[in-house]
Amino acid sequence: MxxxxxxxxxxxxxxxxxxxxxxxxxxxxxxxxxxxxxxxxxxxxxxxxxxxxxxxxxRMVPSWVADQCTFCGVCQEVCQFNALIETGSEVMVFRELCHSCYACSELCPVEALPMTPMKxxxxxxxxxxxxxxxxxxxxxxxxxxxxxxxxxxxxxxxxxxxxxxxxxxxxxxxxxxxxxxxxxxxxxxxxxxxxxxxxxxxxxxxxxxxxxxxxxxxxxxxxxxxxxxxxxxxxxxxxxxxxxxxxxxxxxxxxxxxxxxxxxxxxxxxxxxxxxxxxxxxxxxxxx
Amino acid sequence: MKEIVVIxxxxxxxxxSISASFSLLGGEDVITADCDVDAADLHLLLAPDFDHAEDFYSGLLARIDPSRCDECGICAQVCRFDAVHVVDGHHHIRELDCEGCGYCARVCPQRAVQLQERKVGQWYRSRLRTGGTMVHARLDIGAENSGKLVAKVKQEAREAAREQGREWILVDGAPGIGCPVMSSLSGADAVVFVTEPTVSGFHDLRRVYDLVRRFDMATACIVNKADLNPEMTRSVHAFLQEAGIRHLADLPYDEAFTEAMVEGCTVVEKEGTPLARALEESWTRLRTLLGTERTGDHP
Missing domain, CATH: 3.40.50.300 (P-loop containing nucleotide triphosphate hydrolases)
Structure with missing residues (x-):
């Protein structure tokens, strides 16, 4: 009990x-x-x-893999927590704002945002x-x-x-x-x-x-x-x-x-x- | 404009109780902000008039439209928060578990998931018996205490200070070390720690100090219930000295705090008591400290 x-x-x-x-x-x-x-x-x-x-x-948060990224902007668009900003030359991840929903990672068409552990x-x-x-x-x-x-x-x-x-x-x-x-x-x-x-x-x-x-x-x-x-x-x-x-x-x-x-x-x-x-x-x- | 946060x-x-006392002592020169939005109690001592109230929305909430849903279950598969439940064969969202990430809405083939703005609380602008203004809020039960409502209270307090040309903002901060505390501290000039000489109190003081060090602001401390454990009070003093935190006062373990609370007033309104005098001195020293020391700039 x-x-x-x-x-x-x-x-x-x-x-x-x-x-x-x-x-x-x-x-x-x-x-x-x-x-x-x-x-x-x-x-x-x-x-x-x-x-x-x-x-x-x-907990799991996305980390950006520069080589894979095509800068399509999907990640920034799907994130409701403003944890990702796509600048055109970089995707900045604000890990403390992330709620670990996996949407950016799983909806990324080129697997450029694998989820990685953050202590x-x-x-x-x-x-x-x-x-x-x-x-x-x-x-x-x-x-x-x-x-x-x-x-x-x-x-x-x-x-x-x-x-x-x-x-x-x-x-x-x-x-x-x-x-x-x-x-x-x-x-x-x-x-x-x-x-x-x-x-x-x-x-x-x-x-x-x-x-x-x-x-x-x-x-x-x-x-x-x-x-x-x-x-x-x-x-x-x-x-x-x-x-x-x-x-x-x-x-x-x-x-x-x-x-x-x-x-x-x-x-x-x-x-x-x-x-x-x-x-x-x-x-x-x-x-x- | 100088902003002081009590945590x-x-x-x-x-x-x-100490925040309320400072608010009383500051009178109409002070804009008071209650950022302890989860267990907001300052209003019980200051009796604000709740003159202006507004709903506060933050984040999203998913809802499944049963007329569109074909029960495919994709929403449940992608939800990391176990917020999608099946009841009598129908998918629906358990509000308490929904984080508002919108993943389900994006992948639903039937477009059956709608995202709504989520009301998470109310905020108020009030007048106090001192003639001063108070900004305060109430977080709805079970709402995410993300610090956004805290940030709103602070923003409105600064706005009021600018409008009225007030010099001081006094903030009753949030407990703990998480987002609401960080929002309480953000952009402040000084922090006053209220601690007690107990194993837990001292432990939590050191934890929250570790957080405060990351901000650029003046620090001061009041040791309440100091006579409860004189040995630990000495340890707290040593810690304050080492950390460079200004020691404002030791206050006794005094039921006057509770008596004032039962009467719905502050301890400084019982003029002439040693407790009232100690708090008056602390308030003066705090203002002097802020007048003479370099502090963080406002955004």
Whole structure:
């Protein structure tokens, strides 16, 4: 079962919930934590583990073969992303603008634009006991996160069975990269905080997840801060609240040091156990 | 005209609360631009009036006309994004997966695929309670955050600054390191990093700094929640010094940020608090920094 841990707003505790939950669950059973927040992957900072596998991730972009080209202009005409400019004496390829659709390459009448790999980031797979950590990390200067997220999901699909519990730390927001991480998840946990920013972005995230037809529940982080509007919204919308992690300076300090919170702050640990129980119930319902 | 971008790499460091404070302090001299179009929250603190709204179109979306389609399946064969699905024997495009590359439309023998302009969001020009102008936007759910809407917001902000003869543009930038951030940074004179002394915050600061170095602009930093981890705050200070980033202020871990947010205002409107004073000083230092240092030219 794949559970995406998402949030509209950044910094609500998505990574905190992901790493602590994965660690708690891994004490009793195998679990995979996948960091799909490839622009700023942070899960790995909290987990010490042995490397199982590492690979560079590429996507395919055209490269121009001068000798073959007849300067017919088809490539420039078919490219919707302005990634190719035919100057009459040269075809310039702007690889970062390319979306890897292959149209220019395959419609070129003389095969002057073969697709070649361009590195966009790295994938790492590490293991500590029964916890597997799979992480994508986008290279600085690369603009598109979606191809790396898609590749990381393919790796998970090839490497682990459908019965494996996979927790995915999704990118923030509700744009294309969040959608990529969430669209095929079996369940979505939305981590929010009880503040106006938290509520505003939670509403967008709920709308997104519902639009994708995914079931979801909310985890309220820093409970006790802000106001009760998030609670009221969840009640009104009939969205289950899986847990309320109390607002705690001690927890914030653990996080700041790169430590797991559940071994140090019992009142947060109890709520994380509640999330773990919630996920396991969903898993059983799904199997039944 | 000088353009200042506030960014953070990591979410939740206080970027938007600090941007809102600077907007308030700048008053009507400042054009405020919210370029965090995916999780736009600045309006919750600044209460713009949404006076002028326009739809924003970017890219294309393929649609199959069922009356022309003979279900040959060539579109599905060429699509690299698995956007063509067959339901009840009929081919159709799943909007969320379509990249708008137009390959299918070009090869369809029946000319059954039409390409439409894709609405990806809305942008707004508003008045603020300071008398200043704010340009902001909302990216539609699931839309590609290609940086084009960000570029539009910046373009409109510059336009407004020129029209009104304003000297400053203040940009609440996008998180991460991808296209929206690059668009936020493009053509700016200075960047203010808002970071926090956490393992993740420091990690993301260094990543986004690696990106910023590629642009020619002045750099400054505010360390928020500095007392949360004094040891790491010292490491952040050392990093700033080494990288030549001007250190503007250390701010405490303070619930005043949340209290202001709940009241729908900015922390600097609670005049006389240490937090308000620290932000006032930062804003002054930032303007001085830009007045005296050579910075990148505008296109």
């Amino acid at each position: 794949r559970v995406a841990i998402a949030s509209g707003k950044g910094g609500t505790g998505k990574t905190t919930v992901s790493v602590n939950l994965a660690d708690l669950l891994a004490r009793h059973r195998p679990v995979v934590l996948a960091d799909l927040d490839v622009e700023e992957p942070n899960s790995g900072l909290f987990v010490q583990a042995e490397t199982v596998h590492e690979e560079a991730v590429h 966009i980031g790295d994938l790492s797979h590490r293991r500590s006991g029964s916890l597997d950590l799979v992480q994508g990390c986008l290279d600085i200067g690369q603009e598109q996160a979606v191809p790396l997220i898609a590749h990381t999901l393919d790796y998970l699909g090839a490497r682990f069975s459908k019965d494996t519990l996979i927790l995915c730390d999704a990118p923030p927001g509700t744009a294309c990269s969040m959608i990529e991480a969430v669209k095929d998840a079996d369940f979505v946990l939305l981590v929010t905080e009880p503040t106006p920013f938290g509520l505003h972005d939670l509403k967008l995230a709920v709308e997104t997840v519902r639009g994708l037809g995914r079931p979801c529940a909310v985890v309220i982080n820093r409970h006790g801060l802000g106001n009760a509007d998030v609670e009221a919204y969840c009640r009104q919308e009939g969205i289950p609240v899986a847990a309320r992690l109390p607002h705690s300076r001690e927890a914030a300090q653990c996080y700041a040091r790169g430590q797991l919170i559940h071994p140090h702050v019992p009142e947060v640990a109890a709520q994380l156990e509640a999330v773990a129980g919630f996920i396991q119930r969903i898993e059983q319902e799904g199997a039944a | 953070s790499g990591k979410g939740g460091t206080g970027k938007t």
